[in-house]
Amino acid sequence: MGYNIIDGVKYTKKHEWARQEGNEAVVGLSDYAQDKLGEIVFVELPDVGTEVEAGKGSAVIESVKAVADLYAPADGTITEVNEALLDQPEVINSDPYGEGWVYKMELKNESQMDELMDKPAYEKFVVEEDEK
Amino acid sequence: MGGKHYLPLTDEDRREMLAEIGVSSVEDLFSDIPREVRLQRELELPSPLSEYEAFKHLNELASKNKHFNNCVSFMGAGVYDHFIPAVIKHITGRSEFYTSYTPYQPEISQGVLQAIFEYQTMICQLTGMEVANASMYDGGTAVAEGAVMGCGATRRSKVLVSRSVSPLYRAVLDNYFNSRGLEVEEIPIKDGYTDRSELENKMGDDIATVILQQPNFFGLVEDMEGIADMVHGHKAVLLVSADPLSLPLLQAPSEYGADIVVGEGQGLGVPASFGGPLLGIMAAKSKFVRQMPGRIAGETVDSEGNRGYVLTLQTREQHIRREKAPSNICSNEALVALGAAVYMAAMGPQGMREVAEQCLQKAAYARESITALKGYDDVYAGSTFKEFTVTVPGDPAELNKKLLEKNILGGVDLAPFYPELKNAMLFAVTEKRTKEEIDTLVRELEGWK
Amino acid sequence: MRKSKALLFEMSRPGRRGYSLPSNDVPEKSLDELLPRKAQRSEPLELPELSEVGVVRHYTELSTRNFGVDTGFYPLGSCTMKYNPKINEEVAVLPGFAFMHPCQPEETTQGALELLYNFEQGLKELTAMDRFTMQPAAGAHGELTGLMVIQAYHRSRGDHNRNKVLIPLSAHGTNPATVSMAGYEVVQIPCDDRGLVDLDALKEAVDETTAALMLTNPSTLGLFEEEIIPMAKAVHEVGGLLYYDGANLNAIMGYTRPGDMGFDVVHLNIHKTLSTPHGGGGPGSGPVGVKERLIPFLPVPLVSKEEDRFYLDYDVPETIGKMHSFYGNFGVAIKAYTYMRMMGAEGLKEASTDAVINANYLMSLLKKTYYVPYDRICKHEFIVSAKPEKKKGAGAGDIAKALLDRNFHPPTVYFPLIVDEALMIEPNDTEAKETLDAFAATMEQIAKDIDEDAEKVAHGPYNTVVGRLDEVRAVRNPVLIWQKDKE
Numbered sequence A: 001m002g003y004n005i006i007d008g009v010k011y012t013k014k015h016e017w018a019r020q021e022g023n024e025a026v027v028g029l030s031d032y033a034q035d036k037l038g039e040i041v042f043v044e045l046p047d048v049g050t051e052v053e054a055g056k057g058s059a060v061i062e063s064v065k066a067v068a069d070l071y072a073p074a075d076g077t078i079t080e081v082n083e084a085l086l087d088q089p090e091v092i093n094s095d096p097y098g099e100g101w102v103y104k105m106e107l108k109n110e111s112q113m114d115e116l117m118d119k120p121a122y123e124k125f126v127v128e129e130d131e132k
Numbered sequence B: 001m002g003g004k005h006y007l008p009l010t011d012e013d014r015r016e017m018l019a020e021i022g023v024s025s026v027e028d029l030f031s032d033i034p035r036e037v038r039l040q041r042e043l044e045l046p047s048p049l050s051e052y053e054a055f056k057h058l059n060e061l062a063s064k065n066k067h068f069n070n071c072v073s074f075m076g077a078g079v080y081d082h083f084i085p086a087v088i089k090h091i092t093g094r095s096e097f098y099t100s101y102t103p104y105q106p107e108i109s110q111g112v113l114q115a116i117f118e119y120q121t122m123i124c125q126l127t128g129m130e131v132a133n134a135s136m137y138d139g140g141t142a143v144a145e146g147a148v149m150g151c152g153a154t155r156r157s158k159v160l161v162s163r164s165v166s167p168l169y170r171a172v173l174d175n176y177f178n179s180r181g182l183e184v185e186e187i188p189i190k191d192g193y194t195d196r197s198e199l200e201n202k203m204g205d206d207i208a209t210v211i212l213q214q215p216n217f218f219g220l221v222e223d224m225e226g227i228a229d230m231v232h233g234h235k236a237v238l239l240v241s242a243d244p245l246s247l248p249l250l251q252a253p254s255e256y257g258a259d260i261v262v263g264e265g266q267g268l269g270v271p272a273s274f275g276g277p278l279l280g281i282m283a284a285k286s287k288f289v290r291q292m293p294g295r296i297a298g299e300t301v302d303s304e305g306n307r308g309y310v311l312t313l314q315t316r317e318q319h320i321r322r323e324k325a326p327s328n329i330c331s332n333e334a335l336v337a338l339g340a341a342v343y344m345a346a347m348g349p350q351g352m353r354e355v356a357e358q359c360l361q362k363a364a365y366a367r368e369s370i371t372a373l374k375g376y377d378d379v380y381a382g383s384t385f386k387e388f389t390v391t392v393p394g395d396p397a398e399l400n401k402k403l404l405e406k407n408i409l410g411g412v413d414l415a416p417f418y419p420e421l422k423n424a425m426l427f428a429v430t431e432k433r434t435k436e437e438i439d440t441l442v443r444e445l446e447g448w449k
Numbered sequence C: 001m002r003k004s005k006a007l008l009f010e011m012s013r014p015g016r017r018g019y020s021l022p023s024n025d026v027p028e029k030s031l032d033e034l035l036p037r038k039a040q041r042s043e044p045l046e047l048p049e050l051s052e053v054g055v056v057r058h059y060t061e062l063s064t065r066n067f068g069v070d071t072g073f074y075p076l077g078s079c080t081m082k083y084n085p086k087i088n089e090e091v092a093v094l095p096g097f098a099f100m101h102p103c104q105p106e107e108t109t110q111g112a113l114e115l116l117y118n119f120e121q122g123l124k125e126l127t128a129m130d131r132f133t134m135q136p137a138a139g140a141h142g143e144l145t146g147l148m149v150i151q152a153y154h155r156s157r158g159d160h161n162r163n164k165v166l167i168p169l170s171a172h173g174t175n176p177a178t179v180s181m182a183g184y185e186v187v188q189i190p191c192d193d194r195g196l197v198d199l200d201a202l203k204e205a206v207d208e209t210t211a212a213l214m215l216t217n218p219s220t221l222g223l224f225e226e227e228i229i230p231m232a233k234a235v236h237e238v239g240g241l242l243y244y245d246g247a248n249l250n251a252i253m254g255y256t257r258p259g260d261m262g263f264d265v266v267h268l269n270i271h272k273t274l275s276t277p278h279g280g281g282g283p284g285s286g287p288v289g290v291k292e293r294l295i296p297f298l299p300v301p302l303v304s305k306e307e308d309r310f311y312l313d314y315d316v317p318e319t320i321g322k323m324h325s326f327y328g329n330f331g332v333a334i335k336a337y338t339y340m341r342m343m344g345a346e347g348l349k350e351a352s353t354d355a356v357i358n359a360n361y362l363m364s365l366l367k368k369t370y371y372v373p374y375d376r377i378c379k380h381e382f383i384v385s386a387k388p389e390k391k392k393g394a395g396a397g398d399i400a401k402a403l404l405d406r407n408f409h410p411p412t413v414y415f416p417l418i419v420d421e422a423l424m425i426e427p428n429d430t431e432a433k434e435t436l437d438a439f440a441a442t443m444e445q446i447a448k449d450i451d452e453d454a455e456k457v458a459h460g461p462y463n464t465v466v467g468r469l470d471e472v473r474a475v476r477n478p479v480l481i482w483q484k485d486k487e
């Protein structure tokens, strides 16, 4: 299946994306993840200032029949959340890498970003996932 | 032969089916059960009864019991002898309703789903709340789960419960909270009412939920003025357990600022059935809906724009949220809720008001007549709805024994619940009681001792 | 044929009445004399106003918009939608049962207590447990009761470090939800390729923090956990207990018993195995049985017998307290007891036999067309995965909708979670071979339809009173009650 996997962001194994901007990262759900979840109806955002840990739940994304944790791609602190999602969570479906961003975080350790997958690696990963 | 006629497979069927499966005997289908755990004998159960024998046996058991049709009941404490319109049994007896499962497939479950939606609406009309669920198990579990909702909404772990809340419900609450590691503290009573100054003393920013009952366990109408403001001042949640049959007369809990309303719905046309199945009512302001346990029906449209109903906001529930769900409830009391909906629809606003007024008037008459007797006094002064407490000149159990000789089910002894109340009883008087029945009770009480 | 049905509120006419009450015959006082003004309702009550016939027609029409076991085949996996014998309904409404107050003096309730007592004896024999409480009102309520009893047991031994409950990944949602509710942490145990609990992973996971293992056997995949003996041993060796989720007991009655498998606590869903109707969502009943050493922790009251007298027994030294306002769903127990008495030992065993034959037979028919991920002898139910069909454009949920058009209730879909596009099929003991043949033929036809026009199948159903309902809209824009001004 054709998922939109873009350049310029890094991907986690749990299908989050993160785009580094200085010592900050913008975080969202990949096109693959939003497709698997289906129509997103509710988002629970963390409070600004919350400390998050790589691989731990940091926001909750819900479709009609599923609840997914959004895991932090790296350690850090939430600096901004996309409040527009509270009213229009479906933006994650229509524009996962743009208007559908979930939060921004200050990175505690920028090198953690290097451990994430780039576009070619993630493309391969998604194909494997789909075959399971 | 017993009940084997419920099993349609013939020996011939079984042979053909085993052949299709590709095994030679039934035994092959059970070979995955290790020998060591196989039952090496037949179960030892009484020999099977035919349908008629079963009826006879059950009828014999039933006839050993006294009940509302051969006794006059003044028992309450959460379950009452209210009038049950004949229509209810005929509707809940329609097997398209009672033989269905939870409506997971909405397109063929519109009947149950619409009935739940209408039930939710009527519960909200009674309570003044904005959302209601499809039911909880009973009043006690509704109190406990409502209290947990407050903890979820406030992210706090301690609740205050008035000692005037049913001790049966408090027992369930204690149990639920104890195992979960949440804390319950009791607010003492003063003259039968929630002690307001004690409530204020105990109130703090660590309290999630304040739990009151209206009318309270003693039948007294609590003064709710100002409580919600005080509770909300601490950003806590006010939970009220209300008797739905009192609500046509008493303030809707929304009027005094309740956030969550629960209660026992047995009075809404539900047979007492020795205490179950009952009906746990649960309603709330809409901002609490995500913490609400249980099934909720919602309106939507189909592909052609026709209005229809589905179970909605399901991500709250155990089948999706699993260990993060606010509650584990799955099956509820749907058919009982359907019966309650039929009750409310048949009674309508006037019928329900008449029931409430008659309860009020008849209970007041009974209370006045009993307390006029020598040796019988109010335990607590103050306005009551359909129940009241009196001290009696002797052991309540003995009094009930004597009343039983006249086929009267007397009051409930309070001592097991409130050890400080000796020789005190809780009487309930519903719209079904006549003046003559009340007068008979009074005569019997007068003649005792 | 498609149409929505008016709501009660839309049919209401001011002044119309559907009730008849006796008149008030006691001297009347003014309302203000009896109730403080400020406690009185200020807004008049808004409820619909209908005639009795109006109410009856409304609900009768609603009933025609609903599907039950009496309507047709209902192979809803894990739910055991067997036929609900009519005699059960008749005896449960006998006035000597239905109109009893729970606080009546003991001498007026002997028949009810005798029933509960005898029912308990039967459940004990069926499960190899030593004592039962009838308080839990459903399976999930039983799970909570059981874990609380386990918790009280550990605490009574000063064993306060047990904070984990193990459950297999295939477990029903109520299991992990219950674990949290009881204040425990969930530890998930994976399944192996056969679909059985991974014994090595289980052995790895147990330690002195293990409070219990919660298991249903046969599992939600319909498979018997063959390694139940070493599993039980592994848990018991570290001091943990075994909890049996009895939702699937219909597969094994008379063949094996939870107590003999090593379980310490069980709940039964008597609205499944013991034939009581599910009522569109309840009432159910979830009696909990325990082994001897856990009896002191059961909820009060129990039902006991002394000579010829039955009584409510509050003498349970370390009781957890109460789970229900009174004694649980007595009205449901009556029906299950009646069923048990009519079936007897042989009948119950035959019910399990036929449930298992039916499941295996239907599986062998369906696997000609569909993918069966665990292709081995099953117990009362089995799983089909519609992953191949999904790739063609119509998945498990769409197959379910296609079944609606053919007058079958669909299987459980998308559960257990460990199988993609799962269809969980439980034909149960009260279905005839012809019914299974017809269902299999229909499923085959649906597979063909998907091959020909998956898109069409993905947009069904077509013959139901409403079309596919928009569940996204129901969540995004929740309308949970009818409101006057909104119309």
Ligand SMILES: Cc1ncc(COP(=O)(O)O)c(C=O)c1O
Residues within 6 Å of the ligand: B329, B330, B331, C078, C079, C138, C139, C140, C141, C172, C174, C175, C216, C220, C245, C247, C248, C269, C284, C285, C286
């Ligand atoms: C395996 C299993 N466990 C537990 C339950 C919960 O039972 P109940 O709905 O009676 O609470 C179910 C019911 O669906 C089940 O299938």
